[in-house]
Amino acid sequence: MKVVIPGGTGQVGTILARAFQGKGHEVVVLGRNPKPAPWRTVPWDARAPGPWAEELEGAAAVINLAGRSVNCRYNAANRASILHSRTASTWAVGEAIAAARHPPPVWLQASTATIYAHRFDAPNDEATGIIGGDEPDVPETWRFSVDVAKAWENEVDDAVVPGTRKVKLRSAMTMSPDRGGIFDTLLTLVRRRLGGTAGSGRQFVSWIHETDFVRAVSWILDHDDIEGAVNLAAPHPLPQAEFMRDLRSAWGTSLGLPATSWMLGLGARFMGTETELILKSRRVVPGILLKQGFHFRFPTWPGAARDLCRRWREA
Numbered sequence: 001m002k003v004v005i006p007g008g009t010g011q012v013g014t015i016l017a018r019a020f021q022g023k024g025h026e027v028v029v030l031g032r033n034p035k036p037a038p039w040r041t042v043p044w045d046a047r048a049p050g051p052w053a054e055e056l057e058g059a060a061a062v063i064n065l066a067g068r069s070v071n072c073r074y075n076a077a078n079r080a081s082i083l084h085s086r087t088a089s090t091w092a093v094g095e096a097i098a099a100a101r102h103p104p105p106v107w108l109q110a111s112t113a114t115i116y117a118h119r120f121d122a123p124n125d126e127a128t129g130i131i132g133g134d135e136p137d138v139p140e141t142w143r144f145s146v147d148v149a150k151a152w153e154n155e156v157d158d159a160v161v162p163g164t165r166k167v168k169l170r171s172a173m174t175m176s177p178d179r180g181g182i183f184d185t186l187l188t189l190v191r192r193r194l195g196g197t198a199g200s201g202r203q204f205v206s207w208i209h210e211t212d213f214v215r216a217v218s219w220i221l222d223h224d225d226i227e228g229a230v231n232l233a234a235p236h237p238l239p240q241a242e243f244m245r246d247l248r249s250a251w252g253t254s255l256g257l258p259a260t261s262w263m264l265g266l267g268a269r270f271m272g273t274e275t276e277l278i279l280k281s282r283r284v285v286p287g288i289l290l291k292q293g294f295h296f297r298f299p300t301w302p303g304a305a306r307d308l309c310r311r312w313r314e315a
Contacts, residue, residue: 002059004104006030006044006093007066011181012110012174012213016063019214028055030066046089053096059104061221064093067110067152071273074141086152094159103163106221109156111168113206113233113284114276115149118142120202123237125287126170126229142276153229165227167220172206172233172284174213175304177312187312189256190248196256198264201241204283206233209298209307216286219294226288233284236300240278243301250305 003020005013008029017027017039027039030052034041044052046066056062066089072078090109097103116124117132124130132146153168175183189195208216213232220226238246248256259267261279268275286294298304 001061002026002028004028004030004055004059004062006062006064007046007089007110008063009034009041010065010069011176011178012171013065014178015174015176015210016065016214016217028059030055044092046085046092048088048092049096049099053099056096056100056104058102061106061108062093062097062104063108063110063217064090065110066090066093070145071277073269073272074144074274079144083148083151086148087155090152090155091159094155094161097161097164098159103161105163106165106167106224107156107161108167108169108217108220109153111153111156111170111229112145112149113170113172113231113282114145114280115153115170116282116284118203118280119283120204120281123283123285124231125285126231127287129231129284138280139276141274142280145276165224167227168229169217169220170229170231170233170284171213172208172231172237172282174210174232175207175308176210177308177315179315183308184312186244186247187251187309190244190251190253193253193255194257194259195244195248196258197241197244198259198278199240199261201239201244201258203240203279203281204237205240205243206237206282206284207243207301207304208232208234209296209304212296212298215297216289216294219289219292223292226292230288231284231286232289233286234296234299234301234304235285235290237283237285238301246302247305247309250302250309 009031030044068085117130
């Protein structure tokens, strides 16, 4: 089958492209400045339909991952870029699907688990989860992230594509041993003896192993009855202090210096990022996938961390 991945030049797109091509499928990645890759790459401007839209004709699926990285300071210019890169590209994909003579039967659209509220009391699934934005005493930047996620999903909902099933992927952090990814960043902290408790350490970390991420995407493509919002996360999120302890254990070290909230604030400012990525409690579980009978190969973090550390070393 043919799979088109707009915005697929980053880590997650590379994981999917690599997996689909490995299974013998035709993969086309759309990028602003695409580089040579083992699969076909096509330029697009991510703002409006153009020649790239022809790639959607007869495709089995389109998986839109486009959107500027949120690993930056949330100043006015970056906020505008983060929001526009998501809503404009989603609108463009919707317009291209609507105009296609033979549109893809399914459209998987990236979203984020960050859309859920910062909470400790209960997990967020698709049916009972609390959408964020109204929590008391959270930084305004956290509300911005939720507003972006809502606008992102609204753009999908507003698209009129009657012949195409729409699924919004509320993804947790996808863990792979690829250099430059989130796991590589966390492991770098552990290797430097800095991977200790952040803030209170009570905030939940939601994650998904790359193997299960790919398998879940394929599962959704194969199940025509799945539509709307779907959480892509392992079924067992855990507090940050426990998450980092398990990662240190998997790597083979016990020492991890802790960092208070104010220390993280200073560090984030120095590194040009936001503390939300570390301090927001994301307690997200995959209600729909579990109800559908999806089986996770890496349901718990200790086993996933050991596999990722082993493969990181081998790489």
